[in-house]
Each structure stands twice: as C-alpha cells, then as structure tokens.
Amino acid sequence: MNLQIAAQINSFLAAFVLLTAFAMLVQKRIYSLIHIFAWQGLLLSINTAIVGYVANKHHLYISSIMTLSLKVFVLPYILHVLVVRLKIRKEVETLVNIPMTMLIGLALVIFSYHLMAPVSELSHLITKSTLAIALATVLIGLLMMITRKHAVTQIIGFLAMENGLFFAATSATYGMPLVVELGVALDVLIAAFIFGIFFFHIHTTFDSLDVEQMAKLKEGD
Amino acid sequence: MMLGRLVTELLQVALLVGAAPLFVGWVRMLKCWTQGRTSASLLQPYRDLAKLFSKDVVLAENASWIFRFTPYLVFGTTIIAGAVVPMLTINLPLAPIADVIVLVGLFAIARFFTALAGMDIGTAFGGMGSSREMMVASLAEPAMLMAIFTVSLANKSTSLSHIAEVMYSGQSLLKPSLAFAFIAFILITLAETGRIPVDNPSTHLELTMLHEAMVLEYSGRHLALIEWAGMMKLFLFMALGSALFFPWGIAISDGPLEIAGAGIIILAKLAASGIVLVVIETGLAKMRLFRLTEFLGSAFLMATLGMLSFFILE
Amino acid sequence: MKVVMIFSPGEIASASILLLMVFALLAGLLGRSQGVLIVFFSLVATLASALTTAAGVMTVWRGTSEQFVLLIGLPDLPFHLRLDPLAGFFLTVIGLLSVFVSIYSAGYLKGFAGQRPVTRLVVFYCLFLAGMFMVVLADDALFFLISWEVMAAASYFLVMFEDERAENRRAALLYLVVAHVGAIAILLSFGVMAGLATGFESFSGYTFDAMRQATFPVAGATAAFLLAFFGFAAKAGMVPLHVWLPEAHPVAPSNISALMSGVMLKTAIYGIIRITFDLLRVFPWWWGAIVLFLGIVSAVMGILYAVMEKDLKRLLAYSSVENIGIILVGIGLSMVFSSFKLPVLAALAMTAALYHVLNHAMFKGLLFMGAGAVLHATHERNMEHMGGLIHRMPWTAALFLVGCVSISALPPFNGFVSEWLLFQAFLLSPSLPSPLMKLFMPLAAALLALTAALAAATFVKAFGVSFLGQWRGQRQHTVHEADWSMRSGMILAAAACLFLGVFPTVLIDWMDIVPEQLVGGRLSMSATASGWLWLTPVASERASYSGILVFIAAIVVYGLVYIVLHVKPGRIHRGPVWDCGFERLTSRMQYNATSFAMPLRRVFGFVVNIKESVTLVPQSAHAAFPKRLQYHLRIRDHVWNVLYTPIAGASFWLARKVGRLQQGRIQSYLIYSFLTILVLLFLTVL
Structure with a gap:
C-alpha cells in the first residue's frame, strides 16, 4: 500500500467520522444514536490500524483492537442495556431545532479549519489534514451535549468528544504512547459504568432522565 | 463528423423519450415485488400513455392559454435538458448550450409553469400543490447549488461533458467530497422527482399530494405529456447522477460501436439505479410536509460537508 | 444617427437635460389643456431619454471620456461634468427605461383625467429624470450633491402626488428623512475625501479629478468609504436601511414606481461603484x-x-x-x-x-x-x-x-x-x-x-x-x-x-x-x-x-x-371545474396570496416578525359549528422594532431635553449667543 492511497483512505475515513458526528448531532431516535456511535468507533478503529500500518507503529494495532472492542461492542452494549432498563422509548428531545443545530455544526467545522490551518502547515505527517476534522468532532460532541436534554444522549455526546480526541491524537502524532491510551480507555469504561449507576439513581429520584429536572436541586427561592 | 454527432444527439434524445416509460415500468415492477404484489407488465406505462393520447381533452371553463401551453413547455424543456446530459457520448454538439446550472434553470422553468397551471383553474387543490411545490423547490435549490459547487470544485468545471471527461481521467477517484456530494445528490433527486419520502407518485389522497395536486385538472393528451415529462425527468436525474459521479461507459470517441455499447451500459446503470431507488422508497415512509426542512436540510448539510472536506482534506 | 455623428455624446446628453428642464418650466403654460400637456410631455420625455440613451451607448461603445466645465455654479467653484464609459453605461440604463416609461405614461396619466390635474406630476417627472442624468454626469462633489438633491426632492413630490391620503404623506416623509440622512453621510464622505486630497485650506479638492489623483491613507479612505456606503445604501434600500422603500414605492403613481425601483436605486449603485473603484481605487x-x-x-x-x-x-x-x-x-x-x-x-x-x-x-x-x-x-x-x-x-x-x-x-x-x-x-x-x-x-x-x-x-x-x-x-x-x-x-x-x-x-x-x-x-x-x-x-x-x-x-x-x-385532431371539451361533488365552490375557496405563502411562512417565519391569530365566533347551538372564523395576520419588519423604534425614541428624548433650552425670553437666547461667543473666543486663544 503506497502512501498516496493510505492518505486518501485516511481522508475518506475522516470525512465519514465527521459525517457520523453530524449524524449523531441530528439523530432523534436513541437506538439509532447508539448505532451511529458504534459505527464511529469502527471507523476510528480502522483508521488507527491503517495509520499503524503506514507509520509502522505496532502499538497502534493494539489500540485499534481496543477501540474496536470497547467502542464498537462494550460501550454500545452498556448504553443499550441502560436504555432498555430505564425504558427510554420516546424520541430524544432537542433544545434547538435541527436545521439550526446543523448550521451551528457547520460553523464549528469552518472554525476548526481556520484554527487548525496553521498547525497543519507545520506537520508533515500524511494524516495532517484530518486534524481539523478531529477538532470539529470534539466541538460537535460538546455541541451535542449542550443541545440535548436527555442524560443518556449527553453521555453519548461525551463519548463522541472522546472519540474526537482519540482521532486527533492518531492524526496529529500517530497516536499517544500505549500507556496513556490504555489509561484513557480504562477511564472511559469506568466513566460509562459510573454514569450508568448514576442514571439509575437519578431515575429513581426524579422519575425522569431529563436534565432540566436537575434545576430542582437548586436551593432557595 | 458533425453530422454523425448530430445523429448521436438525436439518438440520445430518442433514447430518453423512448426508454423513460420503460424505466418507470421497471421501477414499478420492482416495487410490486418488494411489496409482495404481482406486478403489471414492464410495458404498462406505454399503454397508459397511449390510452391518454387517444382520449379527448376536457378543459375547465376558465382555463387560460397558460394551462394549455404548460404541457408542451414541460415536455419540450425536458427534451432540451435531455440533449445536454451526456448519456451516450460526451461529444454532444448541443452540450455547450447549457452547463449544469442552466440545466437546473431548465427544470426550474418547467416547475414555474407547472405551478402556474396548478393555479390557473382556481381550485383549492391546484393552489395547494403549487404552493407546496415551490416551498420544496426553494429548500432543494440551495442544496442543489452546493452539490454542484462541490462537484465543480473537484472537476474545475460546470460543463457536464467536461466533468465526465475529468472523472474519466481518474483524477477524482476516492474523494470524500464527491462521496458527500453524491449522497446530497440522491436526496435532492428524491425531492426533485417527487419520490418517497418527499412526495408519493402514486397517491391521490388530497392532503399528501404535491405534484399530483398541481396537475389534477389535466386530461387527455395534456396529461399524457405531463406524465411522460415526469418519467423523462426521473430518467434524466438518474442519467445526470451517472454523468456526474459514474461516467464510465459513456463513449469518448464517435465510433458507432462504442455508442451502441454506451447505450447498453447506460440502460444497465439505470436498471441498477432503479433498484437503489426502490430500496430507498420501500425503506422509508412519506414524510410530513414540514419534516421536509430536516430532510432537505440534511441534503444541504451533506453538500456543504462535501465542500468543506474538499478544502480541508484535499 | 446623423445628429449623433455631429455632436459629441456629452453634448447630446447635456442638451436633453436642458430640454427636460425647459419643458418642466413651460409645462405650467400648457396646463390648461391636460390632454395636450400629456401628449407633449410624453413626446419630450421620450425624445430626451432616447437621446441620452444614444449618448450613453455611444460613449460605452467608443470607450472615450469627455469632460466639460460649466461656467455656472458658485464663484470659483464651477460645475464639472464628465461622460466616461461608467457614466455612459448608467445613462443607458436610466435612459432606456425612461423611454419605455415615458411612452407608457401617456396612457397612464390619462387615467387621472377628470380626477386631478397632472401638471405637477409632469413637472417633477421631468426634473426627476434630469436629476438622475445629472447625478451620473457630475464630476465634482458639489454638482453631484446638487443633482442628488434635485433627484431626491423631485421624487419626494412625485411620491406625494396623491397627497390627500395620510398613508402617502407618511410614506413620503419617511422617504425624505432617510434620503437626507443618507445625503448627509455622502456629503461627509466627500468632505473627507476632498480634505485628504488637497487639505482643508483650499476648495480645489472638491472635483473628482483631484480625488482620483490623491493617494488616501487607509484610515481616511475607510472612513470615506463607510460614510459613502451608508449614504448610498440608504438610497438603494439595502437591509436594514430599506424600510422607506416598501412604503414609498407602492404609493407613488405606477410610472414613477417603475422609475424609482428600476433606475433611481441604480444611481446609488452608481455612487458606490464610482467612489470605490474610481475615486478611492485601493482598498x-x-x-x-x-x-x-x-x-x-x-x-x-x-x-x-x-x-x-x-x-x-x-x-x-x-x-x-x-x-x-x-x-x-x-x-x-x-x-x-x-x-x-x-x-x-x-x-x-x-x-x-x-x-x-x-x-x-x-x-x-x-x-x-x-x-x-x-x-x-x-x-x-x-x-x-x-x-x-x-x-x-x-x-x-x-x-x-x-x-x-x-x-x-x-x-x-x-x-x-x-x-x-x-x-x-x-x-x-x-x-x-x-x-x-x-x-x-x-x-x-x-x-x-x-x-x-x-x-x-x-x-x-x-x-x-x-x-x-x-x-x-x-x-x-x-x-x-x-x-x-x-x-x-x-x-x-x-x-x-x-x-x-x-x-x-x-x-x-x-x-x-x-x-x-x-x-x-x-x-x-x-x-x-x-x-x-x-x-x-x-x-x-x-x-x-x-x-x-x-x-x-x-x-x-x-x-x-x-x-x-x-x-390527428383530438377534440377539446369545455366543462365546469371539478368540484369533488361539493357543488358550492366559490371563488373565495381558491388559494390566495396569504395561503400560498403559508408553507414558506412556517419554514422561514423565524426571521420575520409575524403576528397570527385565529378567533372563533361560536354559534349559540353548538361549539362545533362556529358561526364565523376570523383570521388575522400581520407581518412587519423586525428592523422596525430592533433599530428604528429605539432611534426614534432616543431622538424624541433628546429633542425634549434640548427643548428645555427654549424659554421664550429674548434675554436667555442672548445669553446663549453670548456664552457661545465667549467659548469660541476662548478656544481661539488656545
């Protein structure tokens, strides 16, 4: 596989990661949301493997396999179980209407391109052009956490942000040291478990997972 | 040389006019199969058209010349559009009269007059159809332009023949921008040709009609022309998608054998695109009118992402 | 064509402006017989516009420029005229539409016969045309602004033509205010450019030639550009300065609306192009x-x-x-x-x-x-x-x-x-x-x-x-x-x-x-x-x-x-409209302008200020059978609330504050003057 083709595949995957980020941003149904999240994980894992092959860094294979197992199978499964246990049926509610969210998302992409253009100039890796996409994925994940009311979707937004960071690490420096990545992966896993436990508690306390309910926690008035 | 090209041009128009009902028959047949029904013959659309042509025309008392002129205009404009899109060869002598933006303009003029014809009689349905059609068009147009923008970025041209030529040379293979533009193009095609989930071509339920509501008052040969033009438009959008994104098979030289081969290949491509269309239509439900902002918004999003990824990634 | 050959385009254009002005003066004499007046008016306006169009076409075609200095004007400040291809292009645009509208006016003005005399409309129509032609030909700030004002004032009176309706008077006033705020900005812009071109000691910077030869510092040029852009944009009806346009254009007689929308707005575009690309050049x-x-x-x-x-x-x-x-x-x-x-x-x-x-x-x-x-x-x-x-x-x-x-x-x-x-x-x-x-x-x-x-x-x-x-x-x-x-x-x-x-x-x-x-x-x-x-x-x-x-x-x-x-000739039958068996279709059941726009109002309504209300008037028998249904829809510019109402409020507030100065006693006014003189004297000492 020559570098040219690897770079093209890398761009293609980056484009699809961005696409999945937008798909999560506008998706209303919670099951589809989880599926898209799994797809994003798969794209990341393939991308990591390819970068590992091109850059000849074998620890990237391990992190690729880890991404595959964690983000494509384990986390979606946990989320799925959560959704089933908590009996979340209705469509995800958004605070801002969807066309507006899309436009904000587009603006974020342009912003991150503007921000990353000078950085990419300095880099000489084949993956340099995907930096802007990675940053955009992080920002869109954050935007998703802001525009959604439901706690589970906020978690997915958080995980999508983490995906963006992981993608940024792969494309900026051909991945972080293995130790760091293992640590981050563990963190994410534990975070997901803790979130799950919290959700059960929130659910039993408020009888809802709508985060607006938490405004009740405020004292006084 | 020029004469040969003109003959090819005429052949192509003949192919469009002749094969469009066949394509629609194919789509209907596939649809019946996927829904577990027995289908009518592949040639049923021809029979429908023949029946309509042999019938007398019934006009409403207050129909003006606009109402009578529109079917000819719509049919003729679609034929002109068909002379521009490369199907058999990229050396079409009439291709330079219109680039892809003019092509959009040609479809717009057909739509403009159809909407006027819908309002001509003064029934509530006609006006409703016109009003909705113009709304859908105004949402689809920015997405369409953005998709064109992306394709022209990648190919440095808006001329259809030239785009096909550049695609042929393989410079534009594996470009994410074109992939996005293609997805956007599919969504826009569904909206422009009035397919599910935007419009249901086989409905006559008042509240869900868009295109059908506008042409509700037509009969006889006028209706036949409108229907035929609708079929040609569907055919043309498929051919346009093939010219913009998958031009392989369209003849580059003027040899008669190559052109014959191109004819077979384009029919094969259309058959395949029919399958895709039916899969989409069977998998989706008709959307409420005001959900269309989201649908066409996603088309715009796709096209814009294509444009952005061109600048960011390529 | 021969005439065109003998005289230069600039002379032809000036002659037709003169012709319009003379006719505006003489129109009063013809006012006795409205029919004759209308015919003469239409002929003269058509002729003058056609000549100007010819002059414009010739200039652009030849690509030449000619300059004149008129000996009228203020002492030491003569009027400069220049007909270059840009001016020629705009002369063509204005002239061509004026030809069509002047022909049209002959029939349109007859519609006023028996209702009101059209003399006033004829006079201001000619002045309006002359004003637009002069704006395009002007080659110094002074003549430009005078022509600009002739055009604005004439169009104000034209908008006011049917002045018995309060709506028209209000629209015309609004137009006049916006036009003058814009004119002040343009005046200031010229002031900045003239000052930067030759300094404030001499007046010679007021010609466009002087400005063309100057090199402007970026800050000064930016100030001049922004002022000019604001002024011309107000005249052109750019959002958010457009509010006068949908009020004033509809109430004017339709031939005037055609000219105002068709070409008067273009003089503002001309101004923007002239100042940006010709006078400032580098930006x-x-x-x-x-x-x-x-x-x-x-x-x-x-x-x-x-x-x-x-x-x-x-x-x-x-x-x-x-x-x-x-x-x-x-x-x-x-x-x-x-x-x-x-x-x-x-x-x-x-x-x-x-x-x-x-x-x-x-x-x-x-x-x-x-x-x-x-x-x-x-x-x-x-x-x-x-x-x-x-x-x-x-x-x-x-x-x-x-x-x-x-x-x-x-x-x-x-x-x-x-x-x-x-x-x-x-x-x-x-x-x-x-x-x-x-x-x-x-x-x-x-x-x-x-x-x-x-x-x-x-x-x-x-x-x-x-x-x-x-x-x-x-x-x-x-x-x-x-x-x-x-x-x-x-x-x-x-x-x-x-x-x-x-x-x-x-x-x-x-x-x-x-x-x-x-x-x-x-x-x-x-x-x-x-x-x-x-x-x-x-x-x-x-x-x-x-x-x-x-x-x-x-x-x-x-x-x-x-x-x-x-x-094969097919037959065409005519039949009644299909009514779905309802039999009582009336023409009020058609889609109308409000209902046609409804889907777009739903989709894009958030950018517009819409107030919509539906009231049911119930019949006494049962609530399910209402007697009447009333639908109200009001669409307004957001700009009014966001921009204009606060400005109007602020200026009234300021006016009231300033109004306190007015005492009605002559002594206090003398004190104001006295204090002003003292302050000014003090400033000169500094």
Whole structure:
C-alpha cells in the first residue's frame, strides 16, 4: 500500500467520522444514536490500524483492537442495556431545532479549519489534514451535549468528544504512547459504568432522565 | 463528423423519450415485488400513455392559454435538458448550450409553469400543490447549488461533458467530497422527482399530494405529456447522477460501436439505479410536509460537508 | 444617427437635460389643456431619454471620456461634468427605461383625467429624470450633491402626488428623512475625501479629478468609504436601511414606481461603484466582505418579505430590495477579487453586477408598469381581491408574465444571464488566497440560490394569484385592458428582457470597457472566445451557455411536439371545474396570496416578525359549528422594532431635553449667543 492511497483512505475515513458526528448531532431516535456511535468507533478503529500500518507503529494495532472492542461492542452494549432498563422509548428531545443545530455544526467545522490551518502547515505527517476534522468532532460532541436534554444522549455526546480526541491524537502524532491510551480507555469504561449507576439513581429520584429536572436541586427561592 | 454527432444527439434524445416509460415500468415492477404484489407488465406505462393520447381533452371553463401551453413547455424543456446530459457520448454538439446550472434553470422553468397551471383553474387543490411545490423547490435549490459547487470544485468545471471527461481521467477517484456530494445528490433527486419520502407518485389522497395536486385538472393528451415529462425527468436525474459521479461507459470517441455499447451500459446503470431507488422508497415512509426542512436540510448539510472536506482534506 | 455623428455624446446628453428642464418650466403654460400637456410631455420625455440613451451607448461603445466645465455654479467653484464609459453605461440604463416609461405614461396619466390635474406630476417627472442624468454626469462633489438633491426632492413630490391620503404623506416623509440622512453621510464622505486630497485650506479638492489623483491613507479612505456606503445604501434600500422603500414605492403613481425601483436605486449603485473603484481605487479586502455580506442579507430578507406580501406593489418593492442585494453581492465579490489582485475574476463579478443593474431596470420597470395597468383597471393593489385577470387583460397578463419569468432567473430570459454570471464568479472563488473566504463564499452562493428559488415562488404567487384563477373581488365589469401607449411601453420593456437574455455576448462585448477601466480586467477575450453564440465567461471547458440556442431549441421543440400531436385532431371539451361533488365552490375557496405563502411562512417565519391569530365566533347551538372564523395576520419588519423604534425614541428624548433650552425670553437666547461667543473666543486663544 503506497502512501498516496493510505492518505486518501485516511481522508475518506475522516470525512465519514465527521459525517457520523453530524449524524449523531441530528439523530432523534436513541437506538439509532447508539448505532451511529458504534459505527464511529469502527471507523476510528480502522483508521488507527491503517495509520499503524503506514507509520509502522505496532502499538497502534493494539489500540485499534481496543477501540474496536470497547467502542464498537462494550460501550454500545452498556448504553443499550441502560436504555432498555430505564425504558427510554420516546424520541430524544432537542433544545434547538435541527436545521439550526446543523448550521451551528457547520460553523464549528469552518472554525476548526481556520484554527487548525496553521498547525497543519507545520506537520508533515500524511494524516495532517484530518486534524481539523478531529477538532470539529470534539466541538460537535460538546455541541451535542449542550443541545440535548436527555442524560443518556449527553453521555453519548461525551463519548463522541472522546472519540474526537482519540482521532486527533492518531492524526496529529500517530497516536499517544500505549500507556496513556490504555489509561484513557480504562477511564472511559469506568466513566460509562459510573454514569450508568448514576442514571439509575437519578431515575429513581426524579422519575425522569431529563436534565432540566436537575434545576430542582437548586436551593432557595 | 458533425453530422454523425448530430445523429448521436438525436439518438440520445430518442433514447430518453423512448426508454423513460420503460424505466418507470421497471421501477414499478420492482416495487410490486418488494411489496409482495404481482406486478403489471414492464410495458404498462406505454399503454397508459397511449390510452391518454387517444382520449379527448376536457378543459375547465376558465382555463387560460397558460394551462394549455404548460404541457408542451414541460415536455419540450425536458427534451432540451435531455440533449445536454451526456448519456451516450460526451461529444454532444448541443452540450455547450447549457452547463449544469442552466440545466437546473431548465427544470426550474418547467416547475414555474407547472405551478402556474396548478393555479390557473382556481381550485383549492391546484393552489395547494403549487404552493407546496415551490416551498420544496426553494429548500432543494440551495442544496442543489452546493452539490454542484462541490462537484465543480473537484472537476474545475460546470460543463457536464467536461466533468465526465475529468472523472474519466481518474483524477477524482476516492474523494470524500464527491462521496458527500453524491449522497446530497440522491436526496435532492428524491425531492426533485417527487419520490418517497418527499412526495408519493402514486397517491391521490388530497392532503399528501404535491405534484399530483398541481396537475389534477389535466386530461387527455395534456396529461399524457405531463406524465411522460415526469418519467423523462426521473430518467434524466438518474442519467445526470451517472454523468456526474459514474461516467464510465459513456463513449469518448464517435465510433458507432462504442455508442451502441454506451447505450447498453447506460440502460444497465439505470436498471441498477432503479433498484437503489426502490430500496430507498420501500425503506422509508412519506414524510410530513414540514419534516421536509430536516430532510432537505440534511441534503444541504451533506453538500456543504462535501465542500468543506474538499478544502480541508484535499 | 446623423445628429449623433455631429455632436459629441456629452453634448447630446447635456442638451436633453436642458430640454427636460425647459419643458418642466413651460409645462405650467400648457396646463390648461391636460390632454395636450400629456401628449407633449410624453413626446419630450421620450425624445430626451432616447437621446441620452444614444449618448450613453455611444460613449460605452467608443470607450472615450469627455469632460466639460460649466461656467455656472458658485464663484470659483464651477460645475464639472464628465461622460466616461461608467457614466455612459448608467445613462443607458436610466435612459432606456425612461423611454419605455415615458411612452407608457401617456396612457397612464390619462387615467387621472377628470380626477386631478397632472401638471405637477409632469413637472417633477421631468426634473426627476434630469436629476438622475445629472447625478451620473457630475464630476465634482458639489454638482453631484446638487443633482442628488434635485433627484431626491423631485421624487419626494412625485411620491406625494396623491397627497390627500395620510398613508402617502407618511410614506413620503419617511422617504425624505432617510434620503437626507443618507445625503448627509455622502456629503461627509466627500468632505473627507476632498480634505485628504488637497487639505482643508483650499476648495480645489472638491472635483473628482483631484480625488482620483490623491493617494488616501487607509484610515481616511475607510472612513470615506463607510460614510459613502451608508449614504448610498440608504438610497438603494439595502437591509436594514430599506424600510422607506416598501412604503414609498407602492404609493407613488405606477410610472414613477417603475422609475424609482428600476433606475433611481441604480444611481446609488452608481455612487458606490464610482467612489470605490474610481475615486478611492485601493482598498482592503474586508470592504468587499462587508458589501457582500450586507448584499446577501438584503437579498434573502428582501425576498422573504416579498413572498409573504399580499399587496402587489409592495411585493415588487420588496423584490427590489432583493435585487439590490444581488447587485451588491456582485460588487462586493468584485471588490474582494480586486483587492486580492485577481482582475479577470473581478471583471467577471463586476460584469455580473452591471448586467443585473441593466436587467433589473428592464424587468422591474416592466413589472411596475404591469402592476400600474392592473391598478388602473381594477383600482386594487391587494392581490386578495384580484384573480383571473388573464381573461380580461390578455396583453398585460402576457407581458407581466415575461417580467415574472425574467425576474425569477429562468432561461432564456435576462435575469438568468446575470445570475448565472454571478454563480460563475462564485464558483471561481477558490482561487482566493484567504482560506476563510474560500469556505464562506460557497455558503453565500447557496444563499443566492435560495434567493433565486424564493424569487420564483414569489412570482408564481404574484402572477398566479392576480392573473390566474377566478376573480375574487367585486367590480369586475369595470376591468379593462390597458390602452396602446401603455401596452407599447410594456412591449418594449419585455422585448428588452428577451433581447438581453438571448444575446448576452453582444452586450458583454459592448460593456466590457467599463470593468476594464474599473478593475483592470477584461472579459470579452474569454467570454466570447467561442463565437457570439456561446457565452463562456472564463473558458469554454469551464462553463458555457447559449441563450439564443436555448430559445431556438425551445421554439423548435414546442412546435414539433405541438404539430406531432395535432396530426390527428383530438377534440377539446369545455366543462365546469371539478368540484369533488361539493357543488358550492366559490371563488373565495381558491388559494390566495396569504395561503400560498403559508408553507414558506412556517419554514422561514423565524426571521420575520409575524403576528397570527385565529378567533372563533361560536354559534349559540353548538361549539362545533362556529358561526364565523376570523383570521388575522400581520407581518412587519423586525428592523422596525430592533433599530428604528429605539432611534426614534432616543431622538424624541433628546429633542425634549434640548427643548428645555427654549424659554421664550429674548434675554436667555442672548445669553446663549453670548456664552457661545465667549467659548469660541476662548478656544481661539488656545
């Protein structure tokens, strides 16, 4: 596989990661949301493997396999179980209407391109052009956490942000040291478990997972 | 040389006019199969058209010349559009009269007059159809332009023949921008040709009609022309998608054998695109009118992402 | 033609201005017999406009400039005139539409016969035309501003023509206020430029020549540009300074509306081009970005208001806001390209903008004339009370339709050519060096596409509701076709629309000198490289369009289809409208202007200030059978609340504060003067 083709595949995957980020941003149904999240994980894992092959860094294979197992199978499964246990049926509610969210998302992409253009100039890796996409994925994940009311979707937004960071690490420096990545992966896993436990508690306390309910926690008035 | 090209041009128009009902028959047949029904013959659309042509025309008392002129205009404009899109060869002598933006303009003029014809009689349905059609068009147009923008970025041209030529040379293979533009193009095609989930071509339920509501008052040969033009438009959008994104098979030289081969290949491509269309239509439900902002918004999003990824990634 | 050969274009133009002014003075003498006055007026105005058009066409064609110094004016400050290709182009635009409108006016003014004398209208019409011609010819700040004021004042009186209605007086006042705020900004801008050119000690900087020779510091130039842009944009009706336009244009007599919308707004465009490209010449790219951005906002907002409007003339007025926006987009794009030293692309964008100036003059003139014919026949401006006029007014309907098709940017008519050129200019924006601009340009282009599609919706509505369907109002028996003079004015304008759409290469060859002198790039080398049939703005493999062949192909194909189908004659039956078995269809059950716009109101309503309410008046028997249902809809500009109401409030507040100074005692006024003198003396000591 020559570098040219690897770079093209890398761009293609980056484009699809961005696409999945937008798909999560506008998706209303919670099951589809989880599926898209799994797809994003798969794209990341393939991308990591390819970068590992091109850059000849074998620890990237391990992190690729880890991404595959964690983000494509384990986390979606946990989320799925959560959704089933908590009996979340209705469509995800958004605070801002969807066309507006899309436009904000587009603006974020342009912003991150503007921000990353000078950085990419300095880099000489084949993956340099995907930096802007990675940053955009992080920002869109954050935007998703802001525009959604439901706690589970906020978690997915958080995980999508983490995906963006992981993608940024792969494309900026051909991945972080293995130790760091293992640590981050563990963190994410534990975070997901803790979130799950919290959700059960929130659910039993408020009888809802709508985060607006938490405004009740405020004292006084 | 020029004469040969003109003959090819005429052949192509003949192919469009002749094969469009066949394509629609194919789509209907596939649809019946996927829904577990027995289908009518592949040639049923021809029979429908023949029946309509042999019938007398019934006009409403207050129909003006606009109402009578529109079917000819719509049919003729679609034929002109068909002379521009490369199907058999990229050396079409009439291709330079219109680039892809003019092509959009040609479809717009057909739509403009159809909407006027819908309002001509003064029934509530006609006006409703016109009003909705113009709304859908105004949402689809920015997405369409953005998709064109992306394709022209990648190919440095808006001329259809030239785009096909550049695609042929393989410079534009594996470009994410074109992939996005293609997805956007599919969504826009569904909206422009009035397919599910935007419009249901086989409905006559008042509240869900868009295109059908506008042409509700037509009969006889006028209706036949409108229907035929609708079929040609569907055919043309498929051919346009093939010219913009998958031009392989369209003849580059003027040899008669190559052109014959191109004819077979384009029919094969259309058959395949029919399958895709039916899969989409069977998998989706008709959307409420005001959900269309989201649908066409996603088309715009796709096209814009294509444009952005061109600048960011390529 | 001989006359044209003997005299220079500048002399011809000046002579026709003089002719208009003399006629304005003499019109009072002819006022006794209104019929004679109208005929004479129409002849003189047509002649003067035709001569000016000829002068403009000649100037652009030859590509020459001539300058005059008039010996009238203030002592030591003579008036300067200059007829260069840019001025020649705008003279052509203004002159050509004035020819059509002057012919039309002969029939239109007869409609006032027996109601009111038209002498005042005739006088100010001539002054108005003369003012517009002078603005374009002026070559110094003083003469420019005087002409500008002549034009503004004359149009104020024209808007006020039917002054017995409070609505008209209010609209005219609003117009006058905005025009003068704009004029002050322009005056200040000239002041800045003159001061920077020659210093404040001498007055010699007031000529445009002096400004051309000066090199301006960036800060000073920016101040001058922003002031001038504000002033001219107020006159052009750019959002958010557009509020006067939909008030003033509809209430003026329709021939005046045609001139105001068609060409008066263009004098402001002329001002922007003249100051930016000719006087200041060098500018940073963000000036262009501002113009482009505000242009896009105007285009989108203008057309959104237009599509929701139910008053035919207000709809047209809002559509002018949109078209001014499109022109500004072209100018802004040209400025951006030009500041990044891309002269050919700048020329392309400039050509698109100028072409749209000409096109908009033609089709908007035509549409306002058509609306005038409708108003003349039905005494209605509200589309909700029209319908089916195509049967009573076949000529007007067909001509209005040409205008609608042209303005909706549909091939092969003229609106399409300029928008197509503009899209081509946008498609070349990736050659800009700034990465951020590259990403934003396509979005602007998408908004332009949205505008074009909404324009089509707007004019389907305008034509469909007023000319198609069934009559909705009363008084149908009085509806009649327009007379021949009105028809010929409209026919000429419609022919111009078709000509400009079908022969763009001829026009671009002709006007190529204008962008060349302004931005240093030429288009005609590439645009007509493949022969006059093909318009290829950059290169033939990049994009091409042939209006004439689209037109011929359309005629041939429609004809063939028609002939093939009529070989065997089929019969046509006429029958009543299918009523779904309801049997009691009335004409009020048609889709009307409000309901047509409803889907768009739902989708884009958030940018517009909409108040909608439905009240049920229940019948006593049962709530399920209401007696009546009342629907109220009010659409207003957001701009009023956001911008104008606070400003109005603040100025009233300030006026009240200042009002305290007024005591009514002569002593206190003397104290004010005394104190002022003391302060001034003190300042001189410093």
